[in-house]
Amino acid sequence: MWGWDHMNGYGGWGFGWIFMILFWVLIIVAILAVVRWLSGGVAGGSGDKSALRILEERYARGEIGEDEFRRKKKDLSS
Template identity: 50%
Template sequence: MTVSVRITGSIATLLAGTVPALAGPDNPSDGTFGHMMWGGGHGWWGGFGMLLFWGLIIAVAVFAVRALTDKRQGDMRDPIEILRERYARGEIDEDEFRRRKQELQS
């Protein structure tokens, strides 16, 4: 699964989760502040839901930035080990191997 598919799926899931919050009445007739404030009956759960929502938005944004800017080159390998591999494959001769090994060890 590619990174762009994961990001798109995560954003779609977050947006789909906001639909029930948008479905409430805009102007309640009982004089309260509506379903997003304390008067709506949600109490502390409303605040927790808001923290959870924004936490998820920030987490998806961080994940997207890291996934798109990840430039890791892999594990750092020992230069002498790479030199040995090149010698074993025949890319360099014995004199070249010894000269470069001496340079690396100095």
């Protein structure tokens, strides 16, 4: 009576479930993107560095000397 052609021949389990999963994944990703955008952007960007981290990078590149590094580090910690 029903034969092979009934509901794509798989009892209704064609490729529709793949599209449903993709749909929900896209919805979740969109929600996470909006939450991240509202909370101030992407973490780890150049605007997210702490002052101490920038100071350490400048010292490592040789832009400032050891005395200046220690003095500024002390200012930041107090």
